[in-house]
Amino acid sequence: MPRKFMIGWLVACAALMAIPAADATAHGVVRTDKGPVRGLETPAVNKYLGIPYASPPVGDLRWRPPQSPPRWRAPRDATAFANHCPQHASPFGFESATEDCLYLNVFTPAKREREHGRGDKRHRRHRHHEDLPVMVWLHGGGLTVGESDDYDPARLVAQGVIVVTLNYRLGYLGFLAHPALSAESGGRGSGNYGLMDQQAALRWVQRNIERFGGDDDNVTIFGQSAGGLSVHSNLASPRSRGLFDRAIAQSGAYASEIPSLAAAETSGAAAANNLGCTDQSAACLRSAPLETILAVQPTTEGSIIPNVDGNVLPRTIGSAIESGNFNRVPVIEGSTHDEFTIFEILYVESMVGPVSTFLYPLVVQILDGTLGLAPTTDEILSQYPVDDYPSAGLAISAIGTDAVFACPARRAAGSFSRFVRTYQYELDDPNAPQPFIPPGSIPTGSYHAAELAFLFDSDLRGGHAPFSTEQEALAGAMVGYWTRFARAGSPNRRDLPQWPRYTVASDTHMSFVPPTPQAKTGFAADHKCAFWDSFVGTP
Numbered sequence: 001m002p003r004k005f006m007i008g009w010l011v012a013c014a015a016l017m018a019i020p021a022a023d024a025t026a027h028g029v030v031r032t033d034k035g036p037v038r039g040l041e042t043p044a045v046n047k048y049l050g051i052p053y054a055s056p057p058v059g060d061l062r063w064r065p066p067q068s069p070p071r072w073r074a075p076r077d078a079t080a081f082a083n084h085c086p087q088h089a090s091p092f093g094f095e096s097a098t099e100d101c102l103y104l105n106v107f108t109p110a111k112r113e114r115e116h117g118r119g120d121k122r123h124r125r126h127r128h129h130e131d132l133p134v135m136v137w138l139h140g141g142g143l144t145v146g147e148s149d150d151y152d153p154a155r156l157v158a159q160g161v162i163v164v165t166l167n168y169r170l171g172y173l174g175f176l177a178h179p180a181l182s183a184e185s186g187g188r189g190s191g192n193y194g195l196m197d198q199q200a201a202l203r204w205v206q207r208n209i210e211r212f213g214g215d216d217d218n219v220t221i222f223g224q225s226a227g228g229l230s231v232h233s234n235l236a237s238p239r240s241r242g243l244f245d246r247a248i249a250q251s252g253a254y255a256s257e258i259p260s261l262a263a264a265e266t267s268g269a270a271a272a273n274n275l276g277c278t279d280q281s282a283a284c285l286r287s288a289p290l291e292t293i294l295a296v297q298p299t300t301e302g303s304i305i306p307n308v309d310g311n312v313l314p315r316t317i318g319s320a321i322e323s324g325n326f327n328r329v330p331v332i333e334g335s336t337h338d339e340f341t342i343f344e345i346l347y348v349e350s351m352v353g354p355v356s357t358f359l360y361p362l363v364v365q366i367l368d369g370t371l372g373l374a375p376t377t378d379e380i381l382s383q384y385p386v387d388d389y390p391s392a393g394l395a396i397s398a399i400g401t402d403a404v405f406a407c408p409a410r411r412a413a414g415s416f417s418r419f420v421r422t423y424q425y426e427l428d429d430p431n432a433p434q435p436f437i438p439p440g441s442i443p444t445g446s447y448h449a450a451e452l453a454f455l456f457d458s459d460l461r462g463g464h465a466p467f468s469t470e471q472e473a474l475a476g477a478m479v480g481y482w483t484r485f486a487r488a489g490s491p492n493r494r495d496l497p498q499w500p501r502y503t504v505a506s507d508t509h510m511s512f513v514p515p516t517p518q519a520k521t522g523f524a525a526d527h528k529c530a531f532w533d534s535f536v537g538t539p
Contacts, residue, residue: 035072040079050082053204056100066200084147093145104166131215140225159483168197177264180282189309202243220246220486228252236320253408256318264307333413334425338445340400345440354441355392374535393442406527424509473515
């Protein structure tokens with residue numbers, strides 16, 4: 001190393017190490033293990049945005065595990081969100097055309113971040129009483145759309161927690177399995193790159209969150225829809241062991257039975273043909289234009305899911321949960337009362353208009369085949385006669401809600417409860433504000449993703465109708481439960497109604513109905529879970 005360069009490097013390092021804790025706070029600068037970041041201070045929340053937790057997964061790093069990002073010296077501007085991962089514009093995500101997207105954001109209560117030097121683990125026993133619980137948010141969007149910057153966690157942060165939001169690879173770029181990619185991985189399979197990104201971000205939290213005033217021994221992962229599925233996936237993954245201490249899965253139980261690596265590779269080979277890679281080579285896949293990848297990948301909810309690669313996921317998510325072979329931490333498992341209404345409007349009414357009584361049997365038959373439901377169409381129709389519902393559209397929504405979300409969530413809660421402390425909830429606000437799609441022929445009620453507006457100050461589309469007084473009270477209760485769970489592993493606190501632990505015997509869940517949550521039974525009957533469980537087995 002040239003002497004002049006060495007002297008300059010040593011001077012820069014010495015100056016950086018000399019930044020005192022008080023100055024770091026006052027100037028919004030925090031040193032991470034890769035370099036300092038300068039955030040944005042506000043009266044209530046300090047924001048550190050667009051911090052790289054991995055190198056850009058471009059070129060030869062496309063379809064490889066995330067790699068460590070390069071270091072930097074001067075304070076990095078962390079006052080604006082960075083790129084999010086490639087996707088077309090949708091009701092649930094904004095367009096992005098860059099693969100350079102592996103960034104995270106840290107939100108802390110104002111004046112809470114502190115300097116701890118290198119974060120020596122030997123000092124933990126002296127600081128844990130001061131450091132704050134950490135909540136890491138995994139966004140939804142069917143593993144094909146969505147981004148970290150749609151979620152303003154100010155309500156959560158106000159309760160004395162640190163919130164981290166992150167981007168992870170989506171669609172084919174995040175979950176494509178292929179024989180050529182498996183061959184070069186040294187027997188570690190392929191696909192699940194998006195989950196590897198999440199785990200890399202969690203490792204970043206372990207290395208760095210102390211410097212922001214957070215407790216790396218008290219980390220809660222939480223997410224909704226594909227984010228909830230990601231929570232389940234990390235619970236099931238041995239590679240996530242020790243990276244978090246609690247878990248909240250919101251509407252994430254829809255894909256407990258995921259494909260084998262062989263099945264995923266077969267689908268990946270077909271995708272390669274669609275990309276023009278008839279030679280099925282990894283080189284061709286990595287040279288495929290991004291716009292072509294986005295054009296050919298499926299976009300409907302549940303079409304992109306993880307696989308049993310033998311590395312990130314050695315078994316299906318369902319079998320891991322049922323057998324107890326998961327990372328055993330306290331769990332909140334939940335869903336919304338009317339999950340499928342938004343999909344009925346998006347995917348059914350958009351094609352055929354409001355479903356008539358005459359068309360109802362045909363639509364059920366199509367739904368049965370599309371969703372891969374176990375019962376026959378006649379069996380479903382016998383359980384859901386159209387005359388039992390105000391409209392055929394609401395009958396369709398009830399089928400999708402019960403089969404895809406509600407009963408799988410209850411089964412997951414039952415399985416978790418045999419091994420760890422578990423709490424189940426259901427959001428049941430018939431007037432939940434819905435900013436995502438234009439109105440359809442049916443009320444959306446407590447639709448899929450409805451709880452986001454109650455937990456975050458922002459929502460995915462930039463504004464919803466004002467809350468009623470009762471809804472504001474419910475939002476306050478939900479934020480209180482979530483943050484108390486993050487702090488103590490139990491959502492219960494003295495100023496809120498008691499939320500009982502879930503057991504198969506009691507089958508009691510917390511109903512989030514405005515203005516005051518209520519512990520209830522009757523979930524199974526309401527969602528016809530005896531019928532659906534008879535095809536898959538009960539806990």
